[in-house]
Amino acid sequence: MSTLSDKVFISPARYVQGANAVERAGHYIAALGGRALIIADDLVWKMAGEQLAQSLESEGVEFERAVFEGEASRREIDRLVERGQQQQTKVVIGFGGGKAIDTAKAVADPLLAACAILPTTASTDAPTSALSVIYSDEGEFDSYRFYNRNPDLVLVDTAIICKAPPRFLASGIADALATWVEARGVIRADASNMAGGRATLLGRAIGEKCEEVLFEHALLAWQANQAQIVTPSFEAVVEANTLLSGLGFESGGLAAAHAIHNGFTALHGEIHDLTHGEKVAYGTVAQLILDQTPQAELEKYLALYVALGLPITLKALKLDQASEEDLYRVAEAALKEGESSHNLAYELTPQQIVHALRAVDAHARAFMDKAISRE
Numbered sequence: 001m002s003t004l005s006d007k008v009f010i011s012p013a014r015y016v017q018g019a020n021a022v023e024r025a026g027h028y029i030a031a032l033g034g035r036a037l038i039i040a041d042d043l044v045w046k047m048a049g050e051q052l053a054q055s056l057e058s059e060g061v062e063f064e065r066a067v068f069e070g071e072a073s074r075r076e077i078d079r080l081v082e083r084g085q086q087q088q089t090k091v092v093i094g095f096g097g098g099k100a101i102d103t104a105k106a107v108a109d110p111l112l113a114a115c116a117i118l119p120t121t122a123s124t125d126a127p128t129s130a131l132s133v134i135y136s137d138e139g140e141f142d143s144y145r146f147y148n149r150n151p152d153l154v155l156v157d158t159a160i161i162c163k164a165p166p167r168f169l170a171s172g173i174a175d176a177l178a179t180w181v182e183a184r185g186v187i188r189a190d191a192s193n194m195a196g197g198r199a200t201l202l203g204r205a206i207g208e209k210c211e212e213v214l215f216e217h218a219l220l221a222w223q224a225n226q227a228q229i230v231t232p233s234f235e236a237v238v239e240a241n242t243l244l245s246g247l248g249f250e251s252g253g254l255a256a257a258h259a260i261h262n263g264f265t266a267l268h269g270e271i272h273d274l275t276h277g278e279k280v281a282y283g284t285v286a287q288l289i290l291d292q293t294p295q296a297e298l299e300k301y302l303a304l305y306v307a308l309g310l311p312i313t314l315k316a317l318k319l320d321q322a323s324e325e326d327l328y329r330v331a332e333a334a335l336k337e338g339e340s341s342h343n344l345a346y347e348l349t350p351q352q353i354v355h356a357l358r359a360v361d362a363h364a365r366a367f368m369d370k371a372i373s374r375e
């Protein structure tokens with residue numbers, strides 16, 4: 001069914017954000033009804049599991065915890081669905097980073113259970129969306145899995161998030177900076193958003209606001225994160241990374257930046273040590289170049305990426321030894337049928353993408369040299 005003549009906007013039912021919000025999680029989760037299955041890895045559980053457990057107990061919510069083994073793969077999802085069936089789970093709680101969150105959504109869907117997402121970092125825009133990114137057990141991009149509804153609750157505890165390494169916040173900023181770059185390209189092409197329709201005025205406004213907040217507050221938020229304090233700028237950027245970026249990409253649309261990210265996951269080696277957002281940063285600059293972005297605007301982005309220590313050279317991406325063949329593999333993966341690179345107003349060839357990947361490196365190095373000689 002094509003709904004492309006319709007405008008479609010989707011979102012989670014409730015979004016809650018604040019310092020120590022996990023202490024109030026029981027109140028919100030009790031309203032979703034019944035027995036809960038918490039999906040969290042050992043690190044997250046050690047850090048904040050006690051707070052969540054106490055909050056659920058105080059509201060009389062029965063729960064069990066399943067240890068998340070680290071990859072949002074079919075095998076891990078099937079294992080946890082089985083566990084949920086055995087204990088008649090009514091609410092699945094995803095507590096952790098992007099992959100735990102994507103797994104929780106994939107587990108809640110076949111169980112017809114409610115879904116509550118409690119991110120412990122602001123490193124991706126996974127929390128709010130009605131889709132998961134599925135990977136192979138080896139960490140290679142496999143597919144997007146779409147659901148009939150978004151999470152019932154997204155609860156963001158900024159006191160937890162400010163203790164996460166600043167690299168995670170920077171990665172989330174990079175993921176969020178891609179939002180408007182990609183959405184405006186999709187809107188220009190009158191192509192489909194991730195909800196299977198055209199962008200509403202609201203979807204568009206959210207993408208624009210996301211970018212505005214980031215250019216005003218990203219650096220201040222990153223500094224607050226280094227000092228592990230919650231400031232108004234930090235709160236604003238956590239909201240931009242999570243809510244604005246999440247609604248903005250889903251109801252605006254994805255384009256080349258994320259397709260190139262997915263292309264990078266087809267490579268082997270050290271690039272797998274980089275976060276989602278770090279690879280998206282490189283893909284975003286590549287799309288800006290393909291979009292023929294004027295120099296002054298391109299440099300505004302480059303300045304922010306450099307200030308946040310994001311990898312925008314081939315060396316920083318650990319691809320300085322990459323062969324031409326490797327770059328073509330990235331480009332071909334980014335251009336696979338169904339990939340979001342086809343949502344732009346212009347057609348792309350593998351060669352154009354390879355040239356854009358090299359152009360990111362060239363422009364970033366020239367920009368950094370210029371910055372040094374000014375000092």
Ligand SMILES: [Zn+2]
Pocket residue numbers: 124125175258276280
């Ligand atoms: Zn993303």
